[in-house]
Amino acid sequence: MTSRPARPARVALVGTGGIAGICHLPALRAERDRAELVAVMDVDGGRAKAFAAEHGVPAVHDDLDRMLAESAPDLVHICTPPSVHARQVVACLAAGAWVWCEKPPCRSLAEYDSITAAESEGGPYAAFVFQHRFGSGAVRLRELIAAGELGRPLVAQCVTAWYRDHAYFEVPWRGRWDTEGGGPTMGHGIHQMDLMLATLGEWSEVRAMAGRTDRRVETEDVSLAMVRFASGVMASVVNSVVSPREESYLRFDFTDASVELRHLYGYGDADWTYTPAPHVAADRAGIWPVTIRETPSSHTAQLAALLDAYERGERPSTSGDGARRTLELVAALYKSAFTGQPVTRGEIGPDDPFYHRMHGDVPGWAPEVP
Missing domain, CATH: 3.40.50.720 (NAD(P)-binding Rossmann-like Domain)
Structure with a gap:
């Protein structure tokens, strides 16, 4: 070094x-x-x-x-x-x-x-x-989790409900497996899923569905998944580009608190909400959201x-295994959605078609849009 x-x-x-x-x-x-x-x-x-x-x-x-x-x-x-x-x-x-x-x-x-x-x-x-991962709100949450201040994580929700109209997909490389690699799971919800993983750690199993509900694309325009983490935490995941009221939403429920983040394309400290469990004293909960210096999530x-x-x-931190686990979650979500089977961490290797292409060359995985 x-x-x-x-x-x-x-x-x-x-x-x-x-x-x-x-x-x-x-x-x-x-x-x-x-x-x-x-x-x-x-x-x-x-x-x-x-x-x-x-x-x-x-x-x-x-x-x-x-x-x-x-x-x-x-x-x-x-x-x-x-x-x-x-x-x-x-x-x-x-x-x-x-x-x-x-x-x-x-x-x-x-x-x-x-x-x-x-x-x-x-x-x-x-x-x-x-x-x-780099906004002060996320950094603060990881510090509190590491210190055991919020108790044990139990359940999470990860929602990317965005809206991209038909004109958006007129750009030639969008909505195609060979050029974009996937739909909202790959190109939109990956941000929230990465933050979920950065908060909760290693995932172990995925069960998912995906489909084309409205947009005339090759890829999905909606996906849903259930994710189990190595720690036992369970999470629901929604990725959409057909949602008129757009929102990026993350919720983490611990034994001592619920922590929520609502934003769209970037957040500040004010976008985080901490709700203590009934048994938690107010003075203890009052210091949870406090950061030394606010840093909005951003490229900066x-x-x-x-x-x-x-x-x-x-x-x-967003190279090597630090980013691969997020891409592997995306691949597992697609594999589960297109095969109808649960997918475990580490099972997608070089002999698996989903290792080489996110859609695994599965024909007719979703009906055509009406």
Whole structure:
């Protein structure tokens, strides 16, 4: 493990669509003392030039390999569609650059394992965008759980009820297994499920259903699951893109408290609610939600933690097994939904079709939309 030189990390952005400007640029500006944006790359050269001109980026590329060779970034932000994530991440790692890749990490466990195989001890590592772990509200909850302050966790609810209209899926790569890798389970609810796992630990079994209820897509537009954790905790999970009143909701019931989080795409401390059990004294419960300094969940919060890991030469928490267990839960949910059987942790290996494709090539798994 080695420390990095005391200079800002040279950063490149790959993909200059909406997420790059909305989320990644503000995060980089907040860390300008530790990260310098030196290059952008997009297969649409005109869009890359316009992005660079607007934001003052010195180097513009339309080819990834050329960008890696000529701009020599220390860290690459991947903001492209899921179908190219694995190939692009592996190319960056081979060039010696660390990577921060948008969700979903890739389209399958097979692709994910090809990424980790390209990493080296001490770096470069590939981390993935799971920003909800890093808000102060989630950090505080994990501290209270670790201290035993809330008692034993018993049951949880994890809901991603979002709305994406028919026009949303007119983008050619959306709603298709080969390009997006999955529906709301893969591309939307994965954020809340990751936060659930970061809070409750290792999962052990999944039983699920999925279907197309309204959107004319190849993938599901709704999924539901029951998840059992190694600790015995049981959770219900709902993922939807057909819900007009949108909400992201997590609830954790402990022996001494219920803890709820209601938000949509990001939360602050005020979005968390602690309800003590009847036997808990008010003065004890009063300190539960108190954080030293509020940090909203965001790319900015996660980038700070990623740069800490980069500077120390340590594996980021959303890389390796830290992110794989979330992707494995998604794969298990799909396998259970499409086979009608429970799926246990660790059963999806290289000989399993669901290791290579989230839909496992199961024909006719859901009826066509009426």
